[in-house]
Amino acid sequence: MGVGATEAPVGAGSMPKGRQLYVVLGALMLAMLLAALDQTIVSTALPTIVGELGGLDHLSWVVTAYLLAATASTPLWGKLGDQYGRKRLFQASIVIFLIGSALCGIAQNMAELVAFRALQGLGGGGLMVLVLAIVGDVVPPRDRGRYQGLFGGVFGISSVVGPLLGGWFVDNLSWRWVFYINLPIGVLALLAIAAVLHAPSRRERHRIDYLGILLIVGWSVGLVLLATWGGTTYAWVSPQIIALGAGAAVLIAAWVLVERRAAEPVMPPRLFAHPTFTLGSAIGFVVGFAMFGALTFLPIFLQVVHGVTPTMSGVHLLPMMAGMLVSSIGSGQLISRTGRYKIFPVLGTPIVAVALWWCSRMDEATSTLSTGLRFALLGFGLGMVLQVLVIAVQNVVPYEDLGAATSGVTFFRQIGGSFGVAVFGSIFSNRLAHNMEGVLRGMPPGFDPAAVQGDPKAMDRLPPRIRGEFVHAYAESIQTVFLWAVPIVLVGFVLTWFLREVPLRATSHTRDYGEGFGGAPTYRSSQNEIERALSELMRQDAKATELYARLGRIAEVDLPAGSMWALCRIAREGTIRGDALAERAGVPAEQGRPYVNRLVENGLVRRHDGELTVTPAGREVAGRLVAARRAGLARHLEGWEPEEHPELARLLSKLADESLGDDADVKVFAGTTPAR
Incomplete structure (x- = not known):
């Protein structure tokens, strides 16, 4: 909420109409698609990227860097857009995203790629948060619910198309085109917005919590580094890991103090006094942990253990995406009709746990039908939980905390995804090194294990018997990853029983499809949330x-x-x-x-x-x-x-x-x- 708000007059003639409106909306949807795709498109290209650039131990950071940067930057983009106007900031976010994409495409090692992915995520955060705000500026109130629903559907499309596109580029062009493809599409969106978007946006003065945002980035990165390096690069009791843990704790304490005194805190500490918010954030963390961790390591299993092409690994992931879309849409409709929501996370989290345990039983002999059923079950369970958490939180917090609570739940889900990828990566690297030791005992003298351990594609050049042993070592390592995820999800299952179900407010009967599809981190003020819900109710x-x-x-x-x-x-x-x-x-x-x-x-x-x-x-x-x-x-x-x-x-x-x-x-x- 702004400390003072002024509204630019937006008369009927100032809004784009007809073909001009469709051009604006088309450009905005392209921009949203770019940002959403880059959460998933990299997954099927990761084995090839690691094979060319090396650095298997940095694999998880290719995903984590984007997630962290996008998540942490959304409140900053949102408030700057409110204060200074959205068009120029939106154009700036596109430019930053395109620069990051171009640099990712020319990266020569994993360290460069990770840094450039963070820059790309910074721009992506602006794209995701400003698109829906601009829709509110250019679309009349009665139509906003319909159009914002279409933009939410972009996340559903990206979750399906992303892995397929990533695999296709690797097979037919190069993994670098995973990033280069953003350039012509982004330039087209940039030109269209410059030419046809002229409607002024509502301006609100803010006291932006820069220090709070920096501290969030600091402790998030510190904890993810702790999860990534602990037990792999450094021992858990090493000075480096102890220093990381202590530094993260200090930053969290400083963040709490800063947020208590900030005029407009990014996440007011009083939110954690609401048990539903605390539980919803914790469950969201677990769901993000499982979802992004699975999306990162399932393509590695398919390409290395089953030997499928990158494109086909994207095809094999379709059952997971289909299950997620079916259950998220279905649960949203049932919630709107019945007003009951607690049952969905209570049922969804154990389904996710069973699916992860079932995935931990996969090996090189598992059939395509069997893997498809496991992936579909995993997606179905995730879809039952994703949007329910936001509904539960919005239904109990007071108006002044509505926007911050919504953003907070999605924030912790994204942070959970960052941790999931990092922790899964750490477990995978540890287990793979251990499994390789047994395989290497039978290798001839002079054999370089690092060549195979750092480059999965190097196994294709090995004799069949030796290659089979390495494939089995990879399979066992990935099995361990999913097995370790099971107890974490079960903790989430226990937490769901403590969610308090209260009668739904009328505004909570509306569905935010971006949340239903496990979309991006959000920034919307309390007024924005109410206006979105009322627009949807008016449409009905x-x-x-x-x-x-x-x-x-x-x-x-x-x-x-x-x-x-x-x-x-x-x-x-x-x-x-x-x-x-x-x-x-x-x-x-x-x-x-x-x-x-x-x-x-x-x-x-x-x-x-x-x-x-x-x-x-x-x-x-x-x-x-x-x-x-x-x-x-x-x-x-x-x-x-x-x-x-x-x-x-x-x-x-x-x-x-x-x-x-x-x-x-x-x-x-x-x-x-x-x-x-």
Whole structure:
């Protein structure tokens, strides 16, 4: 929430319309797709990248660096966008993302690739958080839920397409094209946004918590390094690991102190006083741990142990993505209909645990059908948990903490993903080194084990018997990874039983598809969250004709729906030409004229030289219709106390005014004309 807010006037003419709107939305969807793809597209290319650049022990950081940078930067991008305008910052985030992509494509070693992935993640965080904010700037309130649902669906597409694209580029071009492909698409989005996005955005003054953001990055990186290096690069009791642990603890303590004093903390410490937030964050951490860890190491299993191509490893992952999409969409629909949500994480987490245990039994002899069933079960369990945690948290926190709580749950899920990849990588490296020792005892003198251990593709050059032993060593190592994940997920299962289920608020019945598909870290203020939910509820309203008829009965206005639409539109504009009003309604002037005639005859509108002007009586009638609409919207906010939060009261009035006489309601002119 800003300490002071001013709104740039956004009139009807300032928003893009028609083809221009579709160009803007297309460019925004391309940008969102780029950022979302780069969470998954690298997974199927990792074995080849490691084979060319070496550094198997750094493999997990190719994924972790992107996740950490994107997660930590989202609140900064969000607040800067609120304060300075989103268009230029969005363009800057695209440029940073493209520079990072180009540098990743030319990286010559793993250290460079990891650093450039962090830069890419910094830009990706801006793309993900600013896209939906810009949608709110350019799309009328009634349509926002529909369009934001489409953007959420981009995450579903990226989760399916990412591994396939990564594998295809490796097989047909080079792993470097995993990053180069971003350049032409990003430039196209950049040019389109520069050319057609002109709508001003709402500006809010913020006191940005720079120190809090830096401390989050510090302790997150410290803990992930601890998980990565502990027991592999350094012993657990080594001075380096002890220093890392102590440093992370100090940074966490400093972060808590800073957040308590910050005017606008990134994550207010008081959130952790809510048991549901603490439990939701912990369960989200576990789910992110399992999801991103699996997405990173399953392609390695498929390519090294089963010997499939990178493209086919992406195909083999489709059952997991399909299971995730089916269960996330299905659970969201059931929650909306029944209002019950606790059952889904209670059932989903043990399904994930069983699937991970089943994956730990895979080896080089496991059939394609069997691996597909295991992957589908894993995805199905994950999808049952992903969006429920956000719903549970949003349903219990007070309004002032709504935005921070939503961002906090997704933050801990992303951090869990970073830890999952790091811990899985550490376990894998340890176990692989141990398994290789047994295999190497039978190798001829002079054999270089590092060549095979650091480059999985080097096994293809070995004799069949020796290669089989190395493949089995890889299989056992990856088995251990999934086996260790089982107890962690079971801890999450225990935590789900302590989630408190309370009756859903009306706004919690709306679905955020970005969360349902395990999407990106988010930054939305409390007002943004309420506006998103109200927009979705408005989209689910009755047909326009029925809505206006109901409002007419409540406000005691005896006019046909088309006349009420025209009155509200004319009242909003003050004065408008008749032909312009017909154009806004999307009907021929002769079709709309009887509705306007009714307003003129009743003294609500004055016609002069083709111009229509609302009269004082007409403004009073339009005001009654808007008041009836506002009262209906206010019922959706039961439990949020809009009377205690002036910005919520202003939001209700704004949405009520903008949603009457808008372009989404032009169907009120279909059918018969009113009696004269």
